[in-house]
Amino acid sequence: MSERLEDIAAAIVADGKGLLAADESSGTIKKRFDVIGVESTADSRRDYREMMFRTREAMTRYISGVILYDETIRQKAADGTPLVDIIKAAGAIPGIKVDAGAKPLARFPGDTVTEGLDGLRERLADYYKLGARFAKWRAVIDIDIAKGVPSATSIGSNAHALARYAALCQEAGIVP
Incomplete structure (x- = not known):
């Protein structure tokens, strides 16, 4: 994937694809888990997100980018693979809520x-190193x-x- 802003922008608005908003805060995801009786822990939140990102056919076919939360962009899957790498392997672009x-x-x-x-300048530099190529405000x-x-x-x-x-x-x- 090109690192040019124009190319990234074009890729995230690709025909027939959309953004997956996976940028729920820990508080918001806890409320969702409470409704279904799942304890909100770092592992359960990771497992939930990993499940979405590893749904390869749907990710490849319908998702151009994934908006992540600070916790998520730093998480690794159960097997140690960074979640960002799983997203990229599916052909989607990682993004971040800032x-x-x-x-x-x-x-x-x-x-x-x-x-x-x-502190946004410093956070953006960190997020870039972590793999984010677009941001939500x-x-x-x-x-x-x-x-x-x-x-x-x-x-x-x-x-x-x-x-x-x-x-x-x-x-x-x-x-x-």
Whole structure:
């Protein structure tokens, strides 16, 4: 696979394929496991993710990239193979969630701004070494005309964060 950003971007939007969102936080996956009576441990989370990534036919046929969580990009399968290598062997591109979530925007009730820019340059360099070639950053902007949401400040703050995220990703060789 080419390391050019343009080639990676084209590959993750390949016709007939999509992204597998496997970037649940430990808290979110615990809630899902609780519903089915499975204890959420590092091993059970790894086994669950490994099961998905080793579904070779589906991965090869339908998945262009996999969005990972910090824990997952560092995990190894039960046999010691890095999960990232299993994803790559299926022809998919590993990606990483890099935002720290939407938080209330100070002095603007109802508005949020996505956090996570602090230390992002260093995290992206680490994620690149671990195999990530694209990144996800989620900006949440609620619209409620009656409440005056979103404010221009919220839109500007999120646009600024998205622009910084995109520039830092490109600097690190990662598709934003």
